[in-house]
Amino acid sequence: MQAWLHRDVGCLIGRVEYAKDRFAIGAVNSRAELIELRALFGEALATGEVLSCLVLLEPGNAALPGLPISELVRYLDDKYFAGTEEAGARRVEMAEAVTYNLSYHLRCPVTGAETAFGDFDQVAFYPQAVDKGDPLYDPSMYAPFVCVNITSDAYGFAMIAEDRRARGARSDRPFHSLDKAERHEIYDAALREFQKLAERTIENYGRATDPAVLTPICLTDGATHYIAQHDESAFVETMKRPFRSEMPCLYVPRIIAQWELHFELGIQPDMSAIYSPAVPELNS
Numbered sequence: 001m002q003a004w005l006h007r008d009v010g011c012l013i014g015r016v017e018y019a020k021d022r023f024a025i026g027a028v029n030s031r032a033e034l035i036e037l038r039a040l041f042g043e044a045l046a047t048g049e050v051l052s053c054l055v056l057l058e059p060g061n062a063a064l065p066g067l068p069i070s071e072l073v074r075y076l077d078d079k080y081f082a083g084t085e086e087a088g089a090r091r092v093e094m095a096e097a098v099t100y101n102l103s104y105h106l107r108c109p110v111t112g113a114e115t116a117f118g119d120f121d122q123v124a125f126y127p128q129a130v131d132k133g134d135p136l137y138d139p140s141m142y143a144p145f146v147c148v149n150i151t152s153d154a155y156g157f158a159m160i161a162e163d164r165r166a167r168g169a170r171s172d173r174p175f176h177s178l179d180k181a182e183r184h185e186i187y188d189a190a191l192r193e194f195q196k197l198a199e200r201t202i203e204n205y206g207r208a209t210d211p212a213v214l215t216p217i218c219l220t221d222g223a224t225h226y227i228a229q230h231d232e233s234a235f236v237e238t239m240k241r242p243f244r245s246e247m248p249c250l251y252v253p254r255i256i257a258q259w260e261l262h263f264e265l266g267i268q269p270d271m272s273a274i275y276s277p278a279v280p281e282l283n284s
Contacts, residue, residue, distance in 0.1 A: 052151040069136035073236035109162035140205035161190040242281035
């Protein structure tokens with residue numbers, strides 16, 4: 001597992017955060033254990049120790065990697081997620097997928113303001129994602145073990161921006177002491193980094209996909225969107241169909257706008273509407 005996270009995981013943002021030792025890792029065998037682990041993850045987030053959480057589901061259960069994907073995700077959903085009445089948890093059920101989000105109230109690394117980050121998606125990954133004989137084949141969902149990753153793009157970008165400030169020429173001055181031009185200089189550098197990592201991640205997963213079996217994930221012209229054969233925020237799905245999602249170059253400016261409202265006018269940042277939802281590609 002450690003070698004895969006360090007060298008082989010397709011998501012470069014995850015690989016970078018693992019290298020910075022900001023990846024919490026735990027294993028669970030019951031819903032109660034998962035709820036407890038998520039609470040511990042929230043506590044670690046609040047201290048700034050971690051950014052993401054990788055949850056291994058029943059690592060001792062050798063039967064899980066052998067199940068068809070549809071049976072595996074139904075089993076995981078029924079046992080660990082469906083019907084959960086947990087503070088901060090939200091379930092969204094669509095015709096072909098189920099999404100689970102967690103919301104954590106955290107001190108924003110950029111503004112210092114207590115902020116609700118409601119986009120901590122919980123997404124399942126599994127070894128059988130690379131089985132070309134499975135109808136739900138999709139290498140972008142691959143991990144060498146059955147697991148769920150919990151992470152937030154908004155909080156992740158805030159950490160990248162703070163990292164940029166802390167290692168730059170203004171490392172001795174927090175964001176609130178910088179002027180608008182100085183802040184935007186850091187924002188722009190952080191966005192370029194975030195966008196490039198996202199582009200390379202999509203290219204990695206595209207190369208890993210057999211086009212004879214599934215249309216590979218790809219960037220649109222201008223890299224403003226990407227098209228994947230699933231909704232990237234979905235925990236489980238029952239069919240493959242193309243979805244168009246925004247890249248950081250589109251949604252990150254909305255995050256920055258919320259930060260600037262706070263710095264310029266003292267308005268509490270609102271991260272509840274920074275994303276446009278993934279939309280089906282009807283003409284694919």
